[in-house]
Amino acid sequence: MIRTGYLLLTTLLLLAGCGASDNSGSDADKQAQVWLPVGGAATVEWQASLGFLQFIPGLPLEELAQVSRGRELFVADWEMAPGARPQLDGLGPLFVAGACDLCHTANGRAASLLADGQIGSGLLFRLGDASGQPDPHLGGQLQPFATVGRGEGDVSWQDDGSGKPQFVLSNPTHALAAGVHLGPRLSPQLTGVGLLNLVPEEQILAYEDESDSNADGISGRAHRLQREGQDCIGRFGWKAMQCSLRGQSAGALQQDMGLTSVVNPQEPCTEHQDICASQPSGGNPEVSAEALGQINEFLSVLAVYERRVSDNAAFERGAQLFAQTGCEACHRPTLTTRTDAALAPLRGQTIYAYTDLLLHDMGADLSDGVGEGNAQPQEWRTPPLWGLGLLENDGVSRFLHDGRAQTLPQAILWHGGEGLAAKQAFEQLEQSQRADLLSFLRAI
Ligand code: HEC
Ligand code: HEC
Structure with a gap:
């Protein structure tokens, strides 16, 4: 080379x-x-x-301090509350993984479809129907683990010969509602996400061609969303569900790890799940605004x-x-x-x-x-x-x-x-x- x-x-x-x-x-x-x-x-x-x-390269010294704190939070194993380290407690009670780094291993891609039909830590599952409605009992994402008792269910996969993996949910705490499917999502590598975070929305909109006016067969459209009370254009995740690194991190903290933040103050429980109300919280919110900022500094650089x-x-x-x-x-x-x-x-x-x-x-x-x-x-x-x-x-x-x-x-x-x-x-x-x-x- x-x-x-x-x-x-x-x-x-x-x-x-x-x-x-x-x-x-x-x-x-x-x-x-x-x-x-x-x-x-x-x-x-x-x-x-x-x-x-x-x-x-070339980051100012004071920036490096924030980045290294953010990195610690990214690799840390969060614990259930009350924990020995109050700044790192509040995991769950329902969760998918206890650390960002478990899914984004060294910021690359973790194992997903294992040879034995099991699922590696690089894959999680959304739950929803074709119109985007979450499962009424289990919510919009499957949390296979719980700090006490058992998680919402386990997924395995089969190869039906076509190469498209078929996913099977077993032992769910509640059967999926009619029309609700498992939506597999691989954890992407985190390359240059700080740069993508800074692309102006006008540029994304300039590429839009929803009615294919140039007749090239390509009709890309922006994912228009509302986040923290503001209209915005989605850019992160396989379906562009988050507009910013801040929103993406806060979403991961809540849905993947069961950690509340200023952006998402609720635990990932539906009204049918009482485990969130019965378990001690790790603070209000569990991840401080400062800590969320530090995670984003880490991702940005x-x-x-x-x-x-x-x-x-x-x-x-x-x-x-x-x-x-x-x-x-x-x-x-x-x-x-x-x-x-x-x-x-x-x-x-x-x-x-x-x-x-x-x-x-x-x-x-x-x-x-x-x-x-x-x-x-x-x-x-x-x-x-x-x-x-x-x-x-x-x-x-x-x-x-x-x-x-x-x-x-x-x-x-x-x-x-x-x-x-x-x-x-x-x-x-x-x-x-x-x-x-x-x-x-x-x-x-
Ligand atoms: C119509 C838009 C479109 C065109 C044209 C297109 N792609 Fe893609 N490409 C996508 C989308 C959307 C995905 C993600 C699909 C998914 O994961 O289900 C993707 C996924 C990929 C991936 C896998 C990315 C990953 O992170 O795993 C590769 C590699 C790729 N495309 C290469 C190409 C190449 C090479 C061409 C030209 C031969 C091409 N694409 C043409 C939209 C496009
Ligand atoms: C359980 C596994 C898991 C955990 C834990 C997790 N992530 Fe992710 N991450 C994913 C998946 C899956 C996606 C794709 C999400 C989607 O498609 O909406 C993703 C997407 C992202 C993206 C967007 C990347 C892109 O190119 O669009 C960022 C940034 C990110 N995660 C940061 C974090 C941070 C920070 C944490 C910890 C607070 C974290 N993740 C915890 C699985 C995980």
Whole structure:
């Protein structure tokens, strides 16, 4: 692998060379683009030993103190109340995991579909019907654990031969209501989420084309939501259910860990569940506004990783094929962050996240029958593709919202609905073109 600094320099020199000899240059030369660092000033070189736990360079000292406190809260094992460490108690009484880090292991992807039919810590389950109504007894998310007694139920999975995992709920404390399904959600890697948090809403809206006015078969739409009393555009989660890192963290604290905060002061119990009222609380709220802020400082400064390009020509060919096959219509190469961000390295950066942050109808095969907010069961937010190739070889990670794809090409072949034409174009590529596209995908 070529070192990043060297690579960037050679790329720029090569591009400068192309420009200079433009008269005789081929079409490919003319189209060769200037590649800025993937995450602007928030880019670092990938170091396998540090994994996804790298911070953006050049942070001021006082910021680092907040970040390290936030990191402690992210990896901490929360306990039931009353605990020996009052700042870390209040877990449950219903919960999915006792630490953020259990699902976002080292900020990457944890195991999801285990070979024996069990579910790893990287997968949780929403509960809802097609119109987005939660289960009246168990709520909008399954909490398989409880601090006392037993959790709401266990899930296992089966392969029915089609490659789409079938999920089975056993021992539920209450049977699911008619029309309510399990909505599997894989824990995504947390790369560059601080940058995505800072993309202005106008940019997301500019990519919207709900009635497909340009007739390209792609009709992405923004997920319009209300959070903390304000209208906002969803951007985080597989269905873009949260507008900000603050909302995402507070949602995780409540639904995944049973921890209340200023944003979500209620425990995750429905009116039919009395365990929340009968168990001691870890404070009001259990996670202070200061602690929530520190978690978000930690998430905000997570770096993105420089491209891993070993063959520049193949990379350029792959980039062109990525555009030609139509991937770019949803996986938009660049976005730009706000200019008024608190931290200088995050301000006004061009970032190569490969997403439009919009919802798209991806076809029946990717539907799980669960609506969320205003998102239909078939609709998913275009996930960012940066750094995804780094996950492919870790032996654990899987792809797509339910982890059904073991490799990147498998993930592409599940695209349907608005993504069907791109998938078919990918299938029709010659072997060598496919290899170029995949090498590009693995390098970005
Ligand atoms: C039980 C597993 C689990 C725990 C615990 C958990 N998460 Fe997550 N996280 C997920 C899943 C699953 C998603 C995708 C959610 C969705 O699709 O709505 C997610 C999404 C996110 C995202 C958005 C990423 C993106 O690209 O859209 C952030 C940020 C995040 N989690 C942070 C946290 C923080 C901070 C904590 C601890 C307070 C936490 N998570 C605890 C499973 C978990
Ligand atoms: C219509 C919009 C659209 C188009 C076109 C499209 N994608 Fe996607 N892509 C998505 C959405 C939405 C998902 C998430 C689907 C899910 O998880 O159910 C996704 C998921 C993926 C994933 C897995 C991501 C992850 O985090 O696990 C990869 C890899 C991917 N796309 C690559 C491509 C490539 C390569 C092309 C072009 C051949 C392409 N996509 C075309 C919208 C699109």
